[in-house]
Amino acid sequence: MSDFVEQTVELSTGQVQYLIGGTGPALLHLHSASGPRLSPAIERLATKHTIYVPTLPGFNGTTMHAQIGTMDGLAGVAAEFIRKAIGKGCDVMAESFGGWVALWLAVKHPDLVEQLVLEAAAGMRSRDLAPLPTDPADSERLFHAVPERAPRNPRYAEALPGNIRVAMSYTGGQSLDDALVASLQRIRARTLLLFGTKDEVAPAGDVGRRLKAGIANSHLSYIYGAAHALEFDQPDRVARLVGAFLERGEAFVVRTAEVA
């Protein structure tokens, strides 16, 4: 974690802070509604990737960008971030809310997304599913199947309520983005869809099937023993699978001695 350093980049809509660390090909990581957090999975992946973790505008107390108020607008920010901070198209990995942004990014800027990893992507949840709890303790149980691995950094906890409000301002409180669902077929990037076997926030039976049906070149994998916060619940499993996918492309399904 100590290898990550904070930087800023000036975009046409405003400034974006980001963390950068690791070594290897560029990997853009788009954070969840909880805000940017360096998970154990990111740290493992950083041994083979240079990981860029931007703080989307408004999160962690940063300034909102005046013209950006929607999820596809955030995708535009991510696209400009790739061009200016990374310099060329790259692999993209995204958690939950960040997955929603990444989906729009892959729809609208296909040239910038090489391979896509979506961890329990948001924006795809059926409206008739049971509403998510508002009580923080209930949410905590819902997000973390392995509570002892949940992040304990006080800065994360402090920023959480504000970050949730910012996320809501972008999503408008919606759980299903119909326009995005209708656009999924435009995604060309090879896509890995990850879902925790214990995830009730973005259940694979609902969200995963919608994504799998919509994205032509996609592969759905379950992470056993994980709820919604996949990177914290099962960092080794996530890093192993994502690492193989990013490194080997379509051949990641062929087992090798390195991952045995």
Place this chain on the structure above:
Amino acid sequence: MKFSYFHLMPWTELDEAPQQWPASNKTFDPARGKELYDSYIDTMAFAEQCGFDWVGCNEHHFSPYGLMANCNLIGSVLSQRTKSIKLAMLGNLIPLLNPIRVAEEYAMIDVMSGGRLVAGLIRGVPHEYIAYNVIPGESRERLREATALIIKAWTEPEPFGWEGEFYQYPSVSIWPKPMQRPHPKILMSASNEESAEFAGQHKAMMGMTLIADLKIAQRCINVYRQSAEGHGFEPRPEDILIGQNTCIADSDEEAKEHLSRGLSYFHKVLMHSIRDAMRLVVQKSRFFAQEQYGERFVNRLATLNARNIDEMIEAGSVLCGSPKTVIKQMKRIRGELGNGRFNLNMKIGNIPDKVVRRGMELFRDKVLPEAASL
């Protein structure tokens, strides 16, 4: 000449080719599946009445071209539906499985059938290694170790332990043991020179299928013979099994028409997405120890896929025609390869079951009486 009746148990109801591997199973209809199993098992039991020496089946995963994830289940059913025909499991994909479980299930079939099991110990085609997430480059050595362990499990009179590279079992003593002593006949694939040498080393019967070129097939058989002889085993003609997609009908034209349609469905629909998975394994792993064998494997499939029926007949890839024509084709292959056993796959793709049955009757009445003495 002896004959085996082989069945892949294909799914016949796809309207279009799956675009990705593995093929989505969302259109699988269990009620139709039940009908197919009933019909296929009836046909396989009928093979005994048609004079076949063996009835054979095999194992495939994640694919509509074969509904037998575990052929031992079918072997078990056939042990109760037949009296004398040998039950050829061609076979279990050993590197993917728990070898002790294979030893146990094979022993069960052998005992239940009164000693009629032919035990195929098969490496399998490349894409199966994705399905069961086994390192393809370990396939040969896994097969080697598992074969030794299975034979030990069948033959060791007292409990024993096994501490191997891939398998570790502190204490093994299977119940039942096989009826055949010292153990059931073993058959291994020899469809390329690498496999042929391996089969010979193990003094196994050899099986070969998907022949694209009789000269190459002959070369594999020579490698098998030399390897076997080098290990003190002299194979007889009946130890050499040649698999053939087969259509026997009342006329040549009718047979060609049925086979052509069945193969078209098989290659263009059932096998469509599998080729991508096979290519991945061949290119991205050490499934074939030598690169040239991987290329040959891929080329062989492409060649077979591109040929028309007449070209396939000429190449010795299929048996197709009236009984007289098929006997001639068998004689030719027998003359070239020296095999004493044919494995006839007659349910190819979506060839109707009544056409298959008619072919079996023609085999019984008109082919076998003459071909048995080849």
